[in-house]
Amino acid sequence: MSESTGSEGRRFPAPEQLAASANVGPDVYAEAEADRLAFWATQARRLTWAQEWDEVLDWTNPPFAKWFVGGKLNVAYNCLDRHVEAGHGDQVAYHWEGEPGDTRTLTYAQLTEDVCRAANALLELGIQAGDRVAIYMPMIPETIVAMLACARIGAVHMVVFGGFSADALASRITDAGAVLVITSDGGYRRGAPSALKPAVDDALSRTEGVRNVLVVKRTEQDVEWTEGRDLWWHDVVDRQSPQHTPEAFDAEHPLYIMYTSGTTAKPKGILHTSGGYLTQVAYSHWATFDLEPDTDVYWTAADVGWVTGHSYIVYGPLANRATSVMYEGTPETPHRGRWFELIEKYRVSILYTAPTVIRTFMKWGEDIPAGFDLSSLRVLGSVGEPINPEAWLWYHRNIGGERCPIVDTWWQTETGAHMITPLPGVTSLKPGSAQTPFPGIAAKVVDDEGNELGDDATGLLVLTAPWPAMLRTIWGDDDRYVDTYWSRFGREVYFAGDGAKKDADGDIWLLGRVDDVMNVSGHRISTTEVESSLVAHPAVAEAAVVGASDPTTGQGIVAFVILRGSATDSGDDLVQQLRTHVSKDIGPIAKPRQIMVVQELPKTRSGKIMRRLLRDVAENREMGDVTTLTDSSVMNLIKDKLPASS
Numbered sequence: 001m002s003e004s005t006g007s008e009g010r011r012f013p014a015p016e017q018l019a020a021s022a023n024v025g026p027d028v029y030a031e032a033e034a035d036r037l038a039f040w041a042t043q044a045r046r047l048t049w050a051q052e053w054d055e056v057l058d059w060t061n062p063p064f065a066k067w068f069v070g071g072k073l074n075v076a077y078n079c080l081d082r083h084v085e086a087g088h089g090d091q092v093a094y095h096w097e098g099e100p101g102d103t104r105t106l107t108y109a110q111l112t113e114d115v116c117r118a119a120n121a122l123l124e125l126g127i128q129a130g131d132r133v134a135i136y137m138p139m140i141p142e143t144i145v146a147m148l149a150c151a152r153i154g155a156v157h158m159v160v161f162g163g164f165s166a167d168a169l170a171s172r173i174t175d176a177g178a179v180l181v182i183t184s185d186g187g188y189r190r191g192a193p194s195a196l197k198p199a200v201d202d203a204l205s206r207t208e209g210v211r212n213v214l215v216v217k218r219t220e221q222d223v224e225w226t227e228g229r230d231l232w233w234h235d236v237v238d239r240q241s242p243q244h245t246p247e248a249f250d251a252e253h254p255l256y257i258m259y260t261s262g263t264t265a266k267p268k269g270i271l272h273t274s275g276g277y278l279t280q281v282a283y284s285h286w287a288t289f290d291l292e293p294d295t296d297v298y299w300t301a302a303d304v305g306w307v308t309g310h311s312y313i314v315y316g317p318l319a320n321r322a323t324s325v326m327y328e329g330t331p332e333t334p335h336r337g338r339w340f341e342l343i344e345k346y347r348v349s350i351l352y353t354a355p356t357v358i359r360t361f362m363k364w365g366e367d368i369p370a371g372f373d374l375s376s377l378r379v380l381g382s383v384g385e386p387i388n389p390e391a392w393l394w395y396h397r398n399i400g401g402e403r404c405p406i407v408d409t410w411w412q413t414e415t416g417a418h419m420i421t422p423l424p425g426v427t428s429l430k431p432g433s434a435q436t437p438f439p440g441i442a443a444k445v446v447d448d449e450g451n452e453l454g455d456d457a458t459g460l461l462v463l464t465a466p467w468p469a470m471l472r473t474i475w476g477d478d479d480r481y482v483d484t485y486w487s488r489f490g491r492e493v494y495f496a497g498d499g500a501k502k503d504a505d506g507d508i509w510l511l512g513r514v515d516d517v518m519n520v521s522g523h524r525i526s527t528t529e530v531e532s533s534l535v536a537h538p539a540v541a542e543a544a545v546v547g548a549s550d551p552t553t554g555q556g557i558v559a560f561v562i563l564r565g566s567a568t569d570s571g572d573d574l575v576q577q578l579r580t581h582v583s584k585d586i587g588p589i590a591k592p593r594q595i596m597v598v599q600e601l602p603k604t605r606s607g608k609i610m611r612r613l614l615r616d617v618a619e620n621r622e623m624g625d626v627t628t629l630t631d632s633s634v635m636n637l638i639k640d641k642l643p644a645s646s
């Protein structure tokens with residue numbers, strides 16, 4: 001667990017003007033507490049339903065929840081058409097900026113037409129409600145169009161982050177049973193075109209069931225073409241009618257699957273459905289960021305390929321008729337002030353990003369943000385990992401001009417939407433703490449037996465009541481859903497996998513994962529997944545992987561490997577080869593920061609690798625208790641192998 005409680009005790013009350021005018025005031029907590037289901041029903045009425053529900057929640061068969069039972073709606077209609085019908089067709093939905101500096105502005109009317117064309121194209125390709133569609137794309141508007149086109153016709157999208165490998169894509173396509181892949185020739189990253197289509201070709205050589213690949217032209221790179229299977233987006237979509245009548249789907253109709261790492265090597269397909277999900281992402285986006293759709297310019301600086309992008313680039317902002325910024329590239333291209341330049345250019349008023357980016361900006365220095373006009377900002381957000389107080393204070397001072405509240409939002413792919421967060425017009429902020437369960441959410445910190453803890457005692461975070469945006473299952477594996485999340489403390493208590501503590505004021509501090517999941521730059525990566533990749537290499541006999549704390553990325557991946565007797569090389573070349581192997585196998589985000597070749601691994605008498613000790617080594621700490629090791633000299637052998645600097 002990372003220690004994130006080094007706050008120097010300062011509090012930051014809500015700015016007076018914001019406290020007076022914010023969308024949500026202090027009474028919201030009591031209102032939600034008084035009748036949780038009535039509260040969520042009120043929030044569901046923010047959406048337009050083709051048919052209202054008969055029952056807010058059916059929890060008769062926990063942990064299989066049904067929200068807004070009997071209700072019907074179309075998610076894309078709620079994100080698009082209804083705003084156009086209400087006279088907001090000319091409002092900008094996205095100011096899109098490509099990395100090379102090309103721009104596109106999409107109004108709600110244009111986006112609606114684009115989505116209708118794409119929906120008609122999907123229908124022409126034989127896609128039906130319930131079919132799964134894989135989306136493997138860069139950060140371009142067509143990615144959002146593709147997602148909404150699926151939602152419009154009731155197809156289930158499964159977006160795979162463009163940084164994942166062909167292997168990762170193949171296993172997800174197979175697990176989800178996708179019949180169509182939407183991709184592009186490539187996207188721009190770090191000043192150069194980066195190809196995507198070859199990974200799709202590679203993945204499809206190992207999977208069955210995909211009938212077509214729809215390819216958006218972005219970079220003009222050469223692509224290989226499989227006649228009869230591959231189709232250009234512009235050939236198929238552009239000629240379609242810009243009109244399409246949306247069909248209303250059941251509130252529990254599947255909306256999307258998003259794969260995330262768990263404690264085993266096999267990623268879990270988290271399933272989200274329609275009515276409850278859209279209710280909570282829309283309400284939380286409006287309440288947590290105090291969104292004013294007529295005046296704010298909102299920017300979630302994350303990739304659409306993660307849940308943050310799904311909920312707070314696409315569904316929440318569009319359901320609320322926000323004007324958003326979407327940026328294709330990296331923060332340092334072509335210079336380290338790119339993000340600040342975008343904030344200045346589009347007069348961004350709400351910025352949502354991850355602590356790892358803030359720590360990178362800290363490294364680059366405060367002179368960079370100081371060179372731009374950031375006065376349009378009024379609310380800042382953080383997500384993905386605990387934000388250490390030092391980074392919080394830097395963000396507050398150098399980006400927020402000491403006037404913008406920072407909402408530190410704790411949530412997960414599984415929760416779908418914000419679960420623990422301050423509210424900008426209400427909460428007196430404590431740097432480093434996510435503080436308060438969101439209105440309508442019930443969270444506790446408990447010990448191993450499930451007894452509630454307080455007064456700074458460290459325990460486990462649990463959620464004690466179902467919530468509208470909760471995952472409904474793991475795709476194709478109800479048993480794993482129950483086992484992973486709803487068995488530790490009974491079938492009605494959700495085990496989040498995070499350590500936490502509650503302080504004397506009742507504020508919650510998140511302390512990192514308690515399982516074998518690492519958090520690298522806000523991305524979840526399983527130690528087991530990296531270990532399996534390493535042992536799949538012919539030179540490796542055994543591998544153990546730990547997340548070691550890292551000043552910039554939160555955690556860095558450190559691997560210990562034992563080589564096979566037949567391995568001829570054990571030097572730097574091999575280490576580089578192994579790093580590249582993992583990067584190719586899983587994706588560049590999983591590339592180990594460091595690989596150490598060792599003779600043995602520390603194991604308990606029952607054969608379990610003692611990662612705790614390896615973490616001590618990786619973090620260059622005095623070693624903890626070694627008495628349970630089969631052979632305590634193993635650790636000395638490992639330490640002897642270390643270069644003096646690590």
Ligand code: PRX
Pocket residue numbers: 260307308382383384385386387408409410411412413414434496497498510511512513519522523524
């Ligand atoms: O450990 C928590 C951490 O990220 C995990 C969820 O990762 P993922 O499903 O990839 O979703 C990331 C974006 C929502 C959690 O179990 N985490 C996320 N936000 C915070 C956090 N840890 C502390 N504070 C946060 N604000």
